[in-house]
Amino acid sequence: MKRPFFLYMLCIVHLLVGLNAAAGGVLMMLKPDGALLGMKQEWLANSPFENYFIPGLLLFFMLGIFSLFTVWGLLRKPQLKVFNVLNIYPDMHWAWAYSLYSGIITITWILIQMLLTQYFWLQPLIIFFGLLVIVFTLIPGVITCFKKLS
Numbered sequence: 001m002k003r004p005f006f007l008y009m010l011c012i013v014h015l016l017v018g019l020n021a022a023a024g025g026v027l028m029m030l031k032p033d034g035a036l037l038g039m040k041q042e043w044l045a046n047s048p049f050e051n052y053f054i055p056g057l058l059l060f061f062m063l064g065i066f067s068l069f070t071v072w073g074l075l076r077k078p079q080l081k082v083f084n085v086l087n088i089y090p091d092m093h094w095a096w097a098y099s100l101y102s103g104i105i106t107i108t109w110i111l112i113q114m115l116l117t118q119y120f121w122l123q124p125l126i127i128f129f130g131l132l133v134i135v136f137t138l139i140p141g142v143i144t145c146f147k148k149l150s
Helices: 005-030 053-076 081-086 094-116 122-137 140-146
Strands: none
Touching: 005 053, 005 094, 005 122, 005 140, 053 094, 081 094, 094 122, 094 140, 122 140
């Protein structure tokens, strides 16, 4: 089956989110005061964190590694049953479900970040990317590409 155009667009958006999150997470863990990203310690005043290390760790894995792992799954479509544990869509390949989860996690992450910290110019852009992930994942051609054969 030929891969739909929007699958490639989906993978590009995942790569942008994943690489941005992985890099941001690493920079926050390397310098937990946020200085490497131009973030101020005061921005965490309303959050449960004293510094950016734990948020960086979560960002690195939840948005960075998870998005990049999802790209691998979308492009390779490996039949690894262990990843179906988190797949709530039994008629769909796990990579498709993970893509949908990734978009939801991205938007949720930024919304929580906006509630707990100060506004940062990248936040609306990342919410937009999260929406793109959801929209591209739900395009009929992409759905068809990942539907399991009965």
